[in-house]
Amino acid sequence: MSDYGHDLVFGSFVTPGAGDPDRTVGLAVLTEQVGLDLVTFQDHPYQPAFLDTWTLLSFVAARTNRVHLAANVTNLPLRPPAVLARSVASLDLLSDGRITLGLGAGAFWDAIEAMGGRRLTPGQGVRALEEAIEIIRQMWDTETRGGVRVDGEFYRVVGAKRGPAPAHPVPVWLGAYKPRMLQLTGRRADGWLPTLGYLQPGDLTKGNAIIDDAAQEAGRSPRDVRRLLNVAGQFSAVGRGPLNGPAEQWVQELAELALGEGVSAFILAGDDPDDLRRFAGEVAPAVRELVAAERDRGVAERPQGTAERDPGTVERAQSTAEGDRGAAAGDRGAAAEPVAAPAVRPSRASANGGAFAVVPTPDDGVRRSDQQVWDESTRPTGPAPDPDRTYTPQEQATGAHLVQIHDGLRAELAQIHDLIEQVAAGEIDAGAARSHINTMTMRQNRWTLGVYCESYCRIVTTHHTIEDQSFFPRLRARDPRLGPVVDRLEQEHHVIHDVLEGVDRALVAYVGSPDGLADLRAAVDLLTDALLSHLSYEERELVEPLARLGVA
Template sequence: MGDYGHPLAFGAFLTPGNAEPGRVVGLAVLAEQVGFDLVTFQDHPYQPAFLDTWTLMSFVAARTGTVRLAANVTNLPLRPPAVLARSVASLDLLSGGRVELGLGAGAFWEAIEAMGGRRLSPGQGVRALTEAIDVIRQVWDVEARGGVRVDGEFHRVVGAKRGPAPAHDVGIWLGAYKPRMLALTGSRADGWLPSLGYLQPGDLGRGNTIIDDAAREAGRDPADVRRLLNVTGRFATVGRGPLDGPAEQWAEELADLALSDGISTFILGSDDPEDLRRFAAEVAPAVRELVAGERAAGAAAAVTPATPEAVGARATPGGAGAQPSPAPRPPAGAGSFAVVPTPDDGVRRSAIRVWDEATRPTGPAPDPARTYPPHDQAGAQHLIDVHDGLRAELTRLYDLVEQVGAGLVDAGTARSHINTMTIRQNKWTLGTYCESYCRVVTTHHTLEDRGIFPHLRRGDDRLAPVLDRLEQEHHAIHDVLERVDRALVAFVSVSDGMAELRAAVDLLSDTLLSHLAYEERELVEPIARLGLH
């Protein structure tokens, strides 16, 4: 048990009410705009107050471009598995590989019977779901010979043609609570998707044990099964209970679920737009930082040197441009220091230069004989993890600008979305590391001094020229962000507003990526050497 190491993801769980059909679609679009990875919908075909979930998902897929979609969870007794498999594959192809499959064995049997479905006992439901998974996987397996054949107790398919194959490997996530369903999850499924409100204390740990044992018995790695969780709660200024309090409390509780119970996808059940915004803008980034910090500490403890491939895997927006800046200086004790700064690839999109990179000062050379405890290396790794979040937001900003250009998002909505990003909320005059990292980690590690730059100045006065330059660049980045905002305002009144907007974002990309690389190059070793307090 514990942390399975899966990448974190955050989703929304929306009610498909039909009283205002456009509202749930608007919430799904908002979820994408504020940065959710996943949008899910209840699936209750017998509920006349709801839109049909698969029709809704098709409509939402056409209105979005990046967010993944899933039923949470699909009502299998009213959706024949062979037809369901083709529905999923078709929508996955149409959406560019953005569909996942949540499955449930069934509930509310009176309503299911009223719609023509068959009432099943719990044991029958598990057997029917097992057969359905066989049918679905065979339909998707277009490389196998012959037709689909499952001669089951509840589902019988005798030679149906295979296909289409989905655009990507669709995950099958089971809404499971009881031992037989949990064992099926471990042996056959790709994910476990319960709701926290239906669980008792200790149920996550007990469920993970059953899933892990069943996975091993089936010859699988337990980490092959992603752990997802539907959560609900209330945002408040003062904490009154679990997931009932400020965003910082939410972040600590969800990070603990990730590290202690292996949850890697948190899906917020709420139809309140403000809840969705706060969860995406405040909770999700903080959870990512806390979990990344603990994982970095564990990795540093193993003293595993970072490979060039791992460094190169950090994607940044790019294009034709200038020569790369100087390569990162290897920190002290290369054999024992595993934190590698992200290099500047030298790509520049804009012809404007906000600063002269050649005049950047460098800090003192590291002592090659020095060794660094894992905890100190973890502190340095936090800086890179926070910066990686900002780089990811820059990619999302480019996507948002393209949506503005395509008319999918208006300029006012884009401004609102940008203002929720960490990239915008940072007080750059104080430094990205302090404002993004310290804001979250102080509560977790009792870090009293939020002034990382002043702390580094006190620890080593030779860093003063570097820190002065970094602070100057923080001011410049703030001005570049204001330029993006002005371009969004002008977009609606200038004939070629899109060109100005793209130019402003290109300039932001140049300045931000250059600055982050420089900051990492100069500060990872001092942070590890001087600590954070």
């Protein structure tokens, strides 16, 4: 098993078609609207049916605000590295640090040669790429005195002035398949970016081993190299093969790639907007949840004081749990208004047991709306915990993960507030906001504990042979005293669904009447009151029973 502990990233791989430029740009903008992290385009300058990739990236950068951008991957033989370095740095500055440099050694040499490029052998291509990386990084390094000097076999730069420096440390990802390219990736790159369809069974494992060995020989950590993957497939009601089936199948297969092969970025190749929405709304959040749960489980099961294994183990991932939640939620859109912050303190108890240390997120009592959807004073409570009982880290992991799931929903709520303010400011239209909200985890109704567990237990079964059941029936069965609490939580799930429908109706009404902004804000305020109150109540009543009853 290999898991390098990186936060998970999800993106799109859009065809840069010149036949309908508006559609090409629209798919890139949709990538941001549905909450994905990255939009990429292939780079084939010799292809007249395609837009020039760097021109397209610049245009898309100006049309978006948050999503990161990259060529997948840049055709180096037709883009001189010193000039490319300035192009990347300039666009990174203009886009406020949203550019990544994907690089390839070159392919389709007849077409490259026809465009004036030099034909190279595979070995020459690798050596030329390494020289180019050196030139590019020297161009970006404005802290070093003197000009850029690389007197290479393929590129010669003698005293070029450095700069500009990019807005952030731009990662360099290599499209690599053969051993020499993989070794270069381990020595010099920040990421490995192959396409799943070009790989044979076992290639990911073999490639990771070559990269890890090369990184260690170069004095680097294998964790310095992110593992990315271009994926393609079909969403269908019935599974027909790898990445060809329902969203739940996609979730399980991508989570297996993350935990078993160390892949931390999945980039969906295709130009179907509905597939983008499903990938963002149904697949990405669930994969993040499952990977976070498995990482937490690995940490909880490791005895205190046990050294971490090689860079592949899930135990190492505890320090990245916060990053995973940020990528799943907060990083997907800046919040215009603060929402209650999570209050999670993972257990530091010994493997033999200690005090319960998972802190539910408190309800701050703040209410934005004059309307009430339920009477909070009638909420039942469960049995009081035994003050003398101790809990192992493994027992506490499920409750901690429940709070993590809720953190993502709180962050999505912040995104909704941000979207409404963008609508009010005229930055996006109400239709785009509605499309984004419809892809969110809470809108898909996957945030309910029972529905979440349908997917969660599927992958847990794969790894731990745990019975595929939902939390609520198991809680009722193991402690009947929790029955009234579970009943109330299920009732509130239905109420929140209706409140979400009210937000949707307000958005539709606002399209026809801009005077409806006040009603739209009121609907979102009511959702905020209901959801934050409900999540706090659920955590208050369930995090301790989940540990006490051994529900995993």
